[in-house]
Amino acid sequence: MDAATVARDGFRGLMNGKPLVISGLRNWLLAESLRVTPRRLVTAVSRKLLE
Secondary structure (H helix, E strand, O other), X not given: OOHHHHHHXXXXXXXXXXXXXXXXXXXXXXXXXXXXXXXXXXHHHHHHHHO
16 A cells, blocks of 8 residues: 555544554455464464564
8 A cells, every 4th residue: 555545544543533543455354364363373474474
């Protein structure tokens, strides 16, 4: 996503009193998938990405 869109979404969230704003459907889906994915799998994938 481009920075202007993310900034606009963040500003709207700030003005509406939201403590967290996730910009974009794909980013939202990724964030939500972490809630249902087993923690071991999330940890393993995170480790691989950071190496």
